[in-house]
Amino acid sequence: QNYHSVLEENRKLYNEVQDLKGNIRVYCRIRPFLSYQSSKQTTIEYIGENGELVVVNPLKQGKDSRRMFKFNKVFSTAATQEEVFADTQPLIRSVLDGYNVCIFAYGQTGSGKTYTMTGPSSSSKEDWGVNYRALNDLFQISQSRKTSIAYEVGVQMVEIYNEQVRDLLSNGGGQKRYPSTLSYFFWLHLVSYDAVPDASMHSVRSTEDVLELMNIGLMNRAVGATALNERSSRSHSILTVHVRGVDLETDAVLRGSLHLVDLAGSERVDRSEATGDRLREAQHINKSLSALGDVIFALAQKSPHVPYRNSKLTQVLQSSLGGQAKTLMFVQLNPDLDSYAESVSTLKFAERVSGVELGAARRNK
Numbered sequence: 372q373n374y375h376s377v378l379e380e381n382r383k384l385y386n387e388v389q390d391l392k393g394n395i396r397v398y399c400r401i402r403p404f405l406s407y408q409s410s411k412q413t414t415i416e417y418i419g420e421n422g423e424l425v426v427v428n429p430l431k432q433g434k435d436s437r438r439m440f441k442f443n444k445v446f447s448t449a450a451t452q453e454e455v456f457a458d459t460q461p462l463i464r465s466v467l468d469g470y471n472v473c474i475f476a477y478g479q480t481g482s483g484k485t486y487t488m489t490g491p492s493s494s495s496k497e498d499w500g501v502n503y504r505a506l507n508d509l510f511q512i513s514q515s516r517k518t519s520i521a522y523e524v525g526v527q528m529v530e531i532y533n534e535q536v537r538d539l540l541s542n543g544g545g546q547k548r549y550p551s552t553l554s555y556f557f558w559l560h561l562v563s564y565d566a567v568p569d570a571s572m573h574s575v576r577s578t579e580d581v582l583e584l585m586n587i588g589l590m591n592r593a594v595g596a597t598a599l600n601e602r603s604s605r606s607h608s609i610l611t612v613h614v615r616g617v618d619l620e621t622d623a624v625l626r627g628s629l630h631l632v633d634l635a636g637s638e639r640v641d642r643s644e645a646t647g648d649r650l651r652e653a654q655h656i657n658k659s660l661s662a663l664g665d666v667i668f669a670l671a672q673k674s675p676h677v678p679y680r681n682s683k684l685t686q687v688l689q690s691s692l693g694g695q696a697k698t699l700m701f702v703q704l705n706p707d708l709d710s711y712a713e714s715v716s717t718l719k720f721a722e723r724v725s726g727v728e729l730g731a732a733r734r735n736k
């Protein structure tokens with residue numbers, strides 16, 4: 372098989388679709404095998420330098436056994452957190468230029484979404500995920516611009532579970548408090564209309580402030596999780612950063628926002644097995660992930676109607692999806708053969724939102 376010739380065939384098509392894509396990027400990341408995984412048989416056959424990915428399942432026959440995809444970039448199992456972030460950095464800068472940016476992690480539970488967005492719990496600096504690095508960059512860049520622009524930064528953190536938004540930094544309900552909740556007026560002054568409604572907003576001045584807040588948010592998320600085992604994989608968590616900058620010479624005001632989203636696990640639940648709460652959760656997750664797919668697809672196609680109202684997730688993110696907003700989706704994959712079906716389903720979702728469909732990889736005759 373010569374993948375390059377197949378890719379070449381599709382390049383024209385791909386370039387055409389690229390033009391349509393506007394501000395949507397898709398990066399695929401493959402998590403390494405974990406030490407406890409006994410079988411190390413992989414489903415990843417080929418990773419190209421320009422975002423090509425071929426997955427195979429030798430146990431299958433015909434066109435279902437091999438599929439080719441193309442994204443903006445594919446990170447192999449060897450990619451470090453730093454390398455992954457390097458390609459995200461320009462988006463962070465644009466938040467300070469007044470853009471709305473949305474970064475998602477999508478994939479089945481255990482595929483590395485939290486690893487990419489937050490990092491492992493070890494929290495040593497080199498393991499930092501996109502969230503910490505993004506905030507760290509925001510402060511560094513805003514500092515470097517301080518003689519010309521004065522920035523203020525506010526943070527919100529919520530989770531969406533069964534179509535309900537829960538504030539992870541709220542002061543009520545016996546949850547941990549964060550001291551510097553913004554006053555209502557400052558809150559209004561900082562953001563206009565694109566804040567997450569009914570969620571507290573907290574002023575932050577340094578990466579340390581953000582680290583503290585995020586830890587509180589993660590703890591509060593875990594508190595909710597004790598009632599329902601492993602709930603975190605079945606809820607979406609959203610860290611929102613609002614930036615307001617005042618040009619010191621002209622008093623012109625710019626506003627930008629950054630949504631960092633760790634989505635619920637995308638695995639399909641066997642309807643015959645799931646009942647009660649589990650089934651309800653699964654239905655809510657399916658609904659919100661397909662609503663998200665529909666919104667991004669509509670944006671990629673420049674469709675006149677974008678169906679934001681179909682889920683809480685897309686409502687909350689509305690201001691940062693579409694218009695001048697920039698969207699990046701990390702598509703996370705498990706490397707093992709057992710995950711082939713789930714991986715193909717994940718990749719098809721990603722392919723659809725990126726607006727590029729190549730279909731099954733053809734074999735050369």
Ligand code: ADP
Pocket residue numbers: 401402403405448478479480481482483484485486487491604703
């Ligand atoms: P998810 O959030 O998709 O459920 P996690 O981020 O919790 O998945 O990852 C599952 C496991 O795999 C965790 O133990 C995590 O530390 C590990 N892991 C994920 N991605 C990587 C990676 N790139 N390098 C090393 N370990 C990883």
